[in-house]
Amino acid sequence: xxxxxxxxxxxxxxxxxxxxxxxxxxxxxxxxxxxxxxxxxxxxxxxxxxxxxxxxxxxxxxxxxxxxxxxxxxxxxxxxxxxxxxxxxxxxxxxxxxxxxxxxxxxxxxxxxxxxxxxxxxxxxxxxxxxxxxxxxxxxxxxxxxxxxxxxxxxxxxxxxxxxxxxxxxxxxxxxxxxxxxxxxxxxxxxxxxxxxxxxxxxxxxxxxxxxxxxxxxxxxxxxxxxxxxxxxxxxxxxxxxxxxxxxxxxxxxxxxxxxxxxxxxxxxxxxxxxxxxxxxxxxxxxxxxxxxxxxxxxxxxxxxxx
Amino acid sequence: xxxxxxxxxxxxxxxxxxxxxxxxxxxxxxxxxxxxxxxxxxxxxxxxxxxxxxxxxxxxxxxxxxxxxxxxxxxxxxxxxxxxxxxxxxxxxxxxxxxxxxxxxxxxxxxxxxxxxxxxxxxxxxxxxxxxxxxxxxxxxxxxxxxxxxxxxxxxxxxxxxxxxxxxxxxxxxxxxxxxxxxxxxxxxxxxxxxxxxxxxxxxxxxxxxxxxxxxxxxxxxxxxxxxxxxxxxxxxxxxxxxxxxxxxxxxxxxxxxxxxxxxxxxxxxxxxxxxxxxxxxxxxxxxxxxxxxxxxxxxxxxxxxxxxxxxxxxxxxxxxxxxxxxxxxxxxxxxxxxxxxxxxxxxxxxxxxxxx
Numbered sequence: 001x002x003x004x005x006x007x008x009x010x011x012x013x014x015x016x017x018x019x020x021x022x023x024x025x026x027x028x029x030x031x032x033x034x035x036x037x038x039x040x041x042x043x044x045x046x047x048x049x050x051x052x053x054x055x056x057x058x059x060x061x062x063x064x065x066x067x068x069x070x071x072x073x074x075x076x077x078x079x080x081x082x083x084x085x086x087x088x089x090x091x092x093x094x095x096x097x098x099x100x101x102x103x104x105x106x107x108x109x110x111x112x113x114x115x116x117x118x119x120x121x122x123x124x125x126x127x128x129x130x131x132x133x134x135x136x137x138x139x140x141x142x143x144x145x146x147x148x149x150x151x152x153x154x155x156x157x158x159x160x161x162x163x164x165x166x167x168x169x170x171x172x173x174x175x176x177x178x179x180x181x182x183x184x185x186x187x188x189x190x191x192x193x194x195x196x197x198x199x200x201x202x203x204x205x206x207x208x209x210x211x212x213x214x215x216x217x218x219x220x221x222x223x224x225x226x227x228x229x230x231x232x233x234x235x236x237x238x239x240x241x242x243x244x245x246x247x248x249x250x251x252x253x254x255x256x257x258x259x260x261x262x263x264x265x266x267x268x269x270x271x272x273x274x275x276x277x278x279x280x281x282x283x284x285x286x287x288x289x290x291x292x293x294x295x296x297x298x299x300x301x302x303x304x305x306x307x
Numbered sequence: 308x309x310x311x312x313x314x315x316x317x318x319x320x321x322x323x324x325x326x327x328x329x330x331x332x333x334x335x336x337x338x339x340x341x342x343x344x345x346x347x348x349x350x351x352x353x354x355x356x357x358x359x360x361x362x363x364x365x366x367x368x369x370x371x372x373x374x375x376x377x378x379x380x381x382x383x384x385x386x387x388x389x390x391x392x393x394x395x396x397x398x399x400x401x402x403x404x405x406x407x408x409x410x411x412x413x414x415x416x417x418x419x420x421x422x423x424x425x426x427x428x429x430x431x432x433x434x435x436x437x438x439x440x441x442x443x444x445x446x447x448x449x450x451x452x453x454x455x456x457x458x459x460x461x462x463x464x465x466x467x468x469x470x471x472x473x474x475x476x477x478x479x480x481x482x483x484x485x486x487x488x489x490x491x492x493x494x495x496x497x498x499x500x501x502x503x504x505x506x507x508x509x510x511x512x513x514x515x516x517x518x519x520x521x522x523x524x525x526x527x528x529x530x531x532x533x534x535x536x537x538x539x540x541x542x543x544x545x546x547x548x549x550x551x552x553x554x555x556x557x558x559x560x561x562x563x564x565x566x567x568x569x570x571x572x573x574x575x576x577x578x579x580x581x582x583x584x585x586x587x588x589x590x591x592x593x594x595x596x597x598x599x600x601x602x603x604x605x606x607x608x609x610x611x612x613x614x615x616x617x618x619x620x621x622x623x624x625x626x627x628x629x630x631x632x633x634x635x636x637x638x639x640x641x642x643x644x645x646x647x648x649x650x651x652x653x654x655x656x657x658x659x660x661x662x663x664x
Contacts, residue, residue, distance in 0.1 A: 037453065041637075077641065086311070086652070087644040090392055090453070094591055095644060099637025216630075221461050227456050252509030267469035274458040278444070285449040306310060 025198025037093025041100020071200015395456025398589025403564020404432025434564015
């Protein structure tokens with residue numbers, strides 16, 4: 001029994017990790033005032049290019065780097081359109097998702113059914129061998145730690161660092177930030193690119209560590225769930241950790257319940273993460289004033305320098 | 308540096324030129340992609356964009372594919388005009404197919420002339436019911452309609468899979484997922500023998516004109532446009548935002564549901580797991596490409612349908628993966644959004660500016 005619970009917690013963390021990556025990136029992006037709905041597309045692009053790189057070179061770490069880079073490139077397209085060409089952020093984000101779905105399917109055609117060497121979990125002698133605690137704290141794959149580290153780092157960045165405060169200023173009042181002399185567009189570009197890096201990494205984690213294989217549309221809505229997580233976290237990084245683990249837990253619960261055969265049709269169990277997202281959104285959004293206070297004031301609005 | 312200066316009114320010529328330019332540049336980009344894939348670009352582009360229009364069976368297929376795209380695209384354009392982002396039309400389409408198709412599954416021996424009209428009606432209601440969820444949660448709890456409507460796509464897909472594999476599965480279907488084949492009374496009559504184009508396609512053609520009338524000639528249409536372009540003015544003019552949210556989501560959902568049941572009763576003739584090649588998502592592109600204008604959406608739906616058919620025949624005759632179609636759709640939208648800059652801004656050359664100063 002302990003073994004089963006332990007195994008569930010371990011897999012819960014792996015299910016939470018891609019969401020942590022993607023949601024952290026989107027959170028930083030949104031704090032700078034840019035709403036990028038292309039998360040799902042960037043994750044798919046990261047997943048396919050990362051997998052392809054790993055399959056060709058046999059190096060999964062390189063695959064992850066490629067995944068992150070390709071996500072960032074996809075984000076650049078979004079950045080040029082929304083920041084330089086002032087296109088509608090919602091429409092452009094949707095376009096990025098549609099583009100990413102198509103591009104990833106095309107690139108991935110040759111890689112369906114291929115396998116790669118997985119990145120294993122880390123093993124620190126002695127500590128990792130401790131009963132229960134050893135595996136719980138020190139037995140995950142390295143990316144789980146990386147995701148948590150980036151998350152905590154983002155929290156520090158936003159709340160404690162000079163540039164983090166400038167980024168928030170840009171997101172809350174682009175006009176004033178510009179008037180003081182901060183480069184609004186450049187800062188937003190950096191935030192959008194970071195969002196792409198993280199989404200690509202999250203996608204790469206799915207195809208290189210979590211499954212590990214490539215299948216068309218394999219993100220299965222995780223990009224959108226990550227977007228909901230940002231709202232759930234009220235734009236605070238530390239709360240993303242909690243939300244991602246919650247959703248990881250629901251995913252694992254659902255898989256375990258299917259395996260246990262409780263007589264509930266599998267399709268209904270698979271609906272759980274999506275329905276849970278809706279329920280969470282409703283609970284969080286109910287308080288419209290709180291949402292308005294927490295959300296970056298310039299979220300989704302294009303900025304054009306007057307002079 | 309070049310400078311952007313906002314136009315006082317949107318440029319109409321730029322608004323209509325940008326979709327054309329987007330299509331042309333997508334074709335050029337497509338040619339480059341084909342070249343990179345080691346295919347002859349001229350042949351591949353011909354297969355994609357021209358060949359479907361050169362035979363009567365090709366035209367029939369284009370009409371069959373354009374039908375659902377136009378229906379959903381028009382429904383979505385109401386919401387997009389009002390700034391309500393219903394992107395879960397795919398789910399509403401499936402809900403409509405389930406609700407309407409369900410009648411044919413239960414009365415599979417019926418010969419009643421009322422069956423088909425009843426299916427169309429329940430299909431519309433099914434799509435509306437699915438869209439009512441984000442409408443309710445948005446108006447009542449302020450929940451983001453983008454995320455809610457999208458999450459419901461996955462729920463609808465899973466529900467359909469469950470039904471056609473479980474309770475509604477064809478008992479004589481050798482275990483394949485799918486319902487019984489609909490009876491004749493539940494099937495759209497074909498227009499020509501040997502072609503797949505059916506009565507539903509003709510019904511679809513009426514919708515753009517009804518939508519045009521609603522948008523251009525009624526107070527309802529005016530409210531929708533006002534709400535989207537000037538929300539504050541709309542509020543002062545007494546337009547209730549909750550009402551607009553409900554109306555635009557129900558129109559979008561109803562038309563998507565209608566498209567779903569027409570597809571099930573017309574083109575497919577049963578319910579099965581892959582009842583949609585992503586019509587609900589592609590229709591978003593169709594709506595934008597058609598400038599959210601009913602007639603524009605009609606033309607855009609036809610144009611995108613051509614690439615669908617072209618993609619299918621390119622897969623067979625040139626061995627190109629079907630996924631290229633999806634890539635093209637994303638690229639079209641990128642180009643379109645790029646050129647849209649010129650409908651709202653003019654580019655000012657620095658020299659002229661210094662003269663003015």
